[in-house]
Structures are given as C-alpha cells and as structure tokens.
Amino acid sequence: MTRYLHLFRRELQLAFRQGGEIGLALGFFVLAVVLFPLGVGPEAEILRRIGAGIIWVAALLSAVLSLDRLFAADYADGGLDLLALSAMPLEGAVIAKCAAHWATTGLPLVLMSPFLGLLVDLDGASIALLALGLLLGTPALSLLGAIAAALTLGARRPGVLSSLIVLPLYLPVLIFGAGAVEAGIVGGGARPHLLLLAALSLGALPLAPIAAAAALRQALD
Amino acid sequence: MNGIGAGDLVAAGLSCRRGERLVFSRLSCALPSGGALLLTGANGSGKSSLLRLLATLLMPEAGGIVWGGTPVGDDLARYRASLHYVGHLDAIKPALGVRDTLAFWAGTRGFPASGVDAALAAFALDAIADWPCRWLSAGQRRRLALARLLASPASLWLLDEPTASLDADGEQRLVAAIETHRAGGGRVAIATHQPLALADAQVLVLEDFAAPPVDPLTVEE
Numbered sequence: 001m002t003r004y005l006h007l008f009r010r011e012l013q014l015a016f017r018q019g020g021e022i023g024l025a026l027g028f029f030v031l032a033v034v035l036f037p038l039g040v041g042p043e044a045e046i047l048r049r050i051g052a053g054i055i056w057v058a059a060l061l062s063a064v065l066s067l068d069r070l071f072a073a074d075y076a077d078g079g080l081d082l083l084a085l086s087a088m089p090l091e092g093a094v095i096a097k098c099a100a101h102w103a104t105t106g107l108p109l110v111l112m113s114p115f116l117g118l119l120v121d122l123d124g125a126s127i128a129l130l131a132l133g134l135l136l137g138t139p140a141l142s143l144l145g146a147i148a149a150a151l152t153l154g155a156r157r158p159g160v161l162s163s164l165i166v167l168p169l170y171l172p173v174l175i176f177g178a179g180a181v182e183a184g185i186v187g188g189g190a191r192p193h194l195l196l197l198a199a200l201s202l203g204a205l206p207l208a209p210i211a212a213a214a215a216l217r218q219a220l221d
Numbered sequence: 222m223n224g225i226g227a228g229d230l231v232a233a234g235l236s237c238r239r240g241e242r243l244v245f246s247r248l249s250c251a252l253p254s255g256g257a258l259l260l261t262g263a264n265g266s267g268k269s270s271l272l273r274l275l276a277t278l279l280m281p282e283a284g285g286i287v288w289g290g291t292p293v294g295d296d297l298a299r300y301r302a303s304l305h306y307v308g309h310l311d312a313i314k315p316a317l318g319v320r321d322t323l324a325f326w327a328g329t330r331g332f333p334a335s336g337v338d339a340a341l342a343a344f345a346l347d348a349i350a351d352w353p354c355r356w357l358s359a360g361q362r363r364r365l366a367l368a369r370l371l372a373s374p375a376s377l378w379l380l381d382e383p384t385a386s387l388d389a390d391g392e393q394r395l396v397a398a399i400e401t402h403r404a405g406g407g408r409v410a411i412a413t414h415q416p417l418a419l420a421d422a423q424v425l426v427l428e429d430f431a432a433p434p435v436d437p438l439t440v441e442e
Contacts, residue, residue, distance in 0.1 A: 006328040010317070017316040078310025081278055085301045086329035220278050 003088045004096040011100030015069075025066040025105045026112060032058035033116045044121040051120025052130055052181035059109050059134060059177075060170050063141040064163045066105045070097055070149040072158065075219060084220055090213035094150075098142045098209070106138030122181070129184045129194075133177045136197040143201070143208035144169045150215035173200055229253050230275075230377060230408060234284035236432075237270045243282070243432035244270050250425055252377070255403045257419045258410040262427030268412035269309070271427065272379045275410060276306040302330065304377040309385075311366040315355035319346060319365060322354055323372045332373035340371035344394055359386040367395055370402075378402065378409040384417070392417075 015021050036054045037047055074080040083093050113134050117127035148166035152158040180193035229251060236246040244267035252258050260268045273279040275286060277293060277300065286293045293300040313322055323341065324334035341347045344364040349357075357365065363386050370378055378399070384392050396418055399409050411417065 003329055003331060006325065010321075010325050013321075014314060014316055073314070074312075076310075077312055077314070078308050079312040079314075081276075081306060081308060081310075082312050082326060083329065084278060085276060085304070085306055087298070087302060087331040088329065221280065 003086070004092055007083075007088070007093060007096040008100050011097055012103065014073075015100065015104040021066070021069060022104050022108060025062045026108045028065055029058050029062040029109055030112065030116065032061060033119065037120065047120040048122060048185075051117065051122050052126065053178040054120065055113060055116050055130060056134075056174050056177045059113075059138065060141065060167065060174055062109065063105060063138070063145055063170075064166060066101070067145040067149045067162050067166065068159055070101055070146055071153055071216065072149070075153045080216065080220060084217070090216055091209040094146055094209040094212045094216070095205070098139075098146050101145075102139050102142040106134075106142055109138060110134045126181050126184055129181045129190050133180045133194060133197055136194055136201060137173045137177045139201040140173050140197075140204045141170060143204035144173075146212040147208055147215065150212040150219065153216070153219040173197065176200070229289065231287045232275065232284065233287070235271070235274060235281050235286070236283040237267055237274055237279065238282040239270060245427060245430040246283070246432045248284070248427075248430040250423075252408045252410060254406045254408065256408050257399065257403060257422035258408075259417065259419070259422045259424045260410065260412040260427060261414070261424060266427035266431065268427055269381050272306070272308070272381050272410065272412055275377075276304060276379050277301060278306070303375055304379060305370050305373075305375040306379045306381075307366050307369065307383060308381045311362045313354045313357070313362050313365060315353065317354055318350070319352050319354060319357070320350040322365060323368055326369050327373040330373045330375075336372050336374075340368040343371050343398060344368045344391070360388055360391060363387050364391055364394075367391075367398070371398060376407055378407065378411075380409065380411045380413075382412055382414070384413065384415050 033055055036050070040046055040050070071080065074083065084090055086093070088096075110131055113131045114127050117130050122130065145162075145166050147169070148162035149158075151165060152162040155161050176193045176196045180190040180197065183193055184190040231251045233249050235248040237244045237248075244265075248271065250258060260271060262268055270279060274281050277286075277297060288300050288303070312326070317325070320337055320341065323337045327334060327337060338347065338350070341350050344367055346361065346364055346368060349361070354362070354365070363383075367383060383395055387395065399419060402409060
C-alpha cells in the first residue's frame with residue numbers, strides 16, 4: 001500500500017512543481033465556459049437551459065487536454081520500464097496515477113463548478129447537483145482517459161488520437177451528468193442519474209486499469 | 222527480500238524478434254553467482270534486446286529464462302524483485318530532487334530511503350543531493366541512474382551501456398560497485414562497447430547468434 005501512496009505522492013509533487021499543469025486544465029475549463037454566454041447571448045433563460053451541458057462538455061474537454069500527462073513523460077524517460085519492474089502490479093500503478101490525475105484535474109473542476117454555475121444563472125439546487133455530479137463522474141474521466149493515454153503511447157500525434165478514442169467513451173458520463181441537473185430543474189428525480197454516474201466511476205475503477213495496463217505492456221514491448 | 226546468490230540465471234535457446242526482423246536466435250548463456258557477462262556486438266546486433274528480454278520487458282520469440290531452477294514466468298514478481306535494470310534512459314524527472322528521485326525508485330521496489338545516501342556517496346552525488354535533476358549534466362544523470370543499483374539490493378544487475386557519458390572517475394566508481402556486488406555473490410550482465418576492467422568476465426558476442434539472413438523476396442507470407 002505504501003508503494004502506491006509513494007507513487008501517488010510523487011505524481012502530485014510533479015504536478016505541483018511543474019506549475020502550469022494544474023492551472024492549464026482549470027484555466028481551459030473556465031475559459032471554455034465563459035465563452036458560451038458571450039457567444040450565445042446574455043439571456044438568462046437560455047443560459048439556464050444549456051448551462052449544465054456547457055459545463056459538463058467543458059469538463060470533458062479539459063480532462064482530455066490533460067491526459068497526455070498520465071504516462072507520456074514516464075514512457076519517454078524510461079520510468080515506465082522501472083514501474084513495470086517494480087514491486088507493484090502495473091494495474092495498481094495505473095490506479096495510483098489516475099488518483100493523482102483526478103486530484104489535480106478533476107477535483108479542481110468540482111471546486112470551481114459552483115462559480116461557473118452562477119455564471120450561467122443556475123439556482124442553488126442545480127449548482128449542488130452539478131457539483132455532486134462532477135464529483136461522482138470525474139473519476140471515470142480520469143480512469144477511462146488512462147486507457148486512451150496508454151493506447152496512444154508512441155503515436156505521432158497522441159493528443160488528437162487519444163481525444164478521438166476517449167470522447168466516445170465519455171458520452172455516458174456526459175449524458176447522466178448533464179441529465180442530473182436537467183432532471184433537478186424539470187422536477188424529475190436526479191437520484192438515478194447520480195447513481196448511474198457513481199456506477200460508471202465504480203465500474204471503471206477495476207476495469208479501466210486492467211485495460212490501460214495491458215496497453216502499457218504493449219507499449220513497452 | 223531476495224537473497225543475493227538465490228540461484229543461477231540460465232537462458233536457453235532465446236530468439237528475439239523485433240517487428241519483422243529476427244534479431245538473434247538460439248542464444249544460450251548462463252550467469253553463475255558472482256559472474257559477469259559482457260555483451261558485445263555491432264549496433265543492432267541485439268545487445269539491448271537481450272537485456273530487455275532478461276529483464277522480462279520483452280517476451281522471447283522462443284526459448285526461456287530459468288532463475289534458480291524455475292522458469293521466470295512461474296514467479297515473475299519474485300524474479301523482477303531480484304533484478305535491477307538500467308537502460309539507455311535515465312528515468313529522471315527534471316522537477317524532482319536528486320535524493321527524492323533515488324528514494325522514489327527504491328520505494329517502488331518496497332525499500333526504505335535509508336540506503337539512498339550511501340548510494341549517492343558511492344557515485345559522488347552526495348554534494349548535489351538536494352539539487353533538482355534539471356540542473357544535472359548528462360554524466361551526473363547517468364551516475365544517478367546507476368546509483369539506483371545501490372539504493373536497493375538486487376541480485377542481478379542488467380546494465381545497458383552504463384559508461385555512456387561517464388567520466389573516468391565515474392567509470393572507476395561503477396567498476397568498484399560491480400566488483401563489490403560480485404564479491405557478495407551478485408551477477409551482472411553488461412552491454413558495452415568499451416572494455417571494462419572486470420575480473421574474469423565472460424564475453425558473449427551477439428553476432429555469433431545472428432539469425433541467418435533471409436532474402437525478403439523468398440519469404441512466404
């Protein structure tokens with residue numbers, strides 16, 4: 001267990017020391033959301049209607065933007081060889097890396113989302129649903145993203161390729177995440193949406209690391 | 222922990238294929254306790270591939286590796302815990318400190334950071350232990366990669382061009398570390414172009430196992 005914490009801590013350290021990394025994903029998220037009121041116009045009615053969807057789409061895109069950070073550096077500097085030979089199974093190392101990725105990209109989005117909710121004129125209950133949905137759904141973004149990041153190691157344009165692979169996988173998260181807020185507004189129950197979001201994250205927790213570790217082994221060969 | 226001298230390393234009938242090309246075939250070698258194996262051969266003759274095979278980072282096309290009487294595939298974790306692999310790449314993150322880097326890699330193998338300072342001293346890195354790695358020269362990075370060998374114990378050392386960019390002092394320190402390791406019953410396999418002053422080392426010339434050239438026009442699909 002300490003080995004995983006060890007890896008988790010190093011990933012956090014790297015993310016914080018290489019400054020910008022965290023700010024980049026967060027800044028992209030905020031800017032993408034801010035662009036919509038400017039483009040669509042300031043009518044509160046329209047913004048309220050599409051606000052949650054916008055914020056979720058921006059969260060997806062900003063997650064994709066940060067995916068190459070997961071394995072690319074370790075692949076390029078030989079660290080992946082050593083991780084494969086270390087005392088932890090590669091699947092476990094993937095989980096530790098995903099946890100650090102989530103803590104430095106997903107979690108800041110969750111914390112920032114209430115402010116963006118205000119920006120698109122969501123009411124208090126909707127903002128709570130939005131933040132809760134992001135909290136439950138963003139772990140799945142990091143985990144599913146790890147598959148794409150591992151598959152595209154060594155590819156010439158890994159960023160573009162991994163977004164093509166991963167965005168279709170993100171669709172269920174988007175549907176249920178935006179759906180939760182929508183259901184809260186029109187009066188349907190948001191609970192099933194949130195439960196499904198949690199199920200997606202919990203399902204991805206064991207499955208995505210297995211797939212990502214298999215792809216990593218392929219990349220090492 | 223894996224004792225040094227846990228049993229002989231025997232590779233029998235190894236063949237290695239990289240893409241379409243059969244790099245070498247029917248290669249056999251044995252590495253007894255205290256032994257040193259120097260891999261020589263022209264560029265592309267498969268020195269690095271053989272080391273990666275021995276490190277279980279590549280799978281052989283044919284043949285197998287036996288460690289202490291059991292095929293390594295039977296207990297991969299135990300075999301991996303008893304080897305150190307230092308490849309071309311240094312596995313060094315510019316943003317991390319010298320000591321932190323070494324402590325991290327020892328930690329992923331399940332060892333405490335207590336051996337780190339001695340390892341740094343052995344490669345004369347103790348004066349710069351608190352530097353971030355981005356300040357290191359190529360030779361210092363090499364020394365740091367080699368210090369991993371001493372920061373946590375392992376019976377089998379697999380070194381790929383370890384003297385690349387090392388100065389004379391660094392080379393002496395490396396040879397001293399290897400001889401101490403062998404005196405304690407450890408084994409070492411080194412791919413090298415430069416003669417290393419190692420006592421009674423076996424030399425394996427990779428060209429002796431080169432696959433017969435195949436006329437590409439007569440190859441059946």
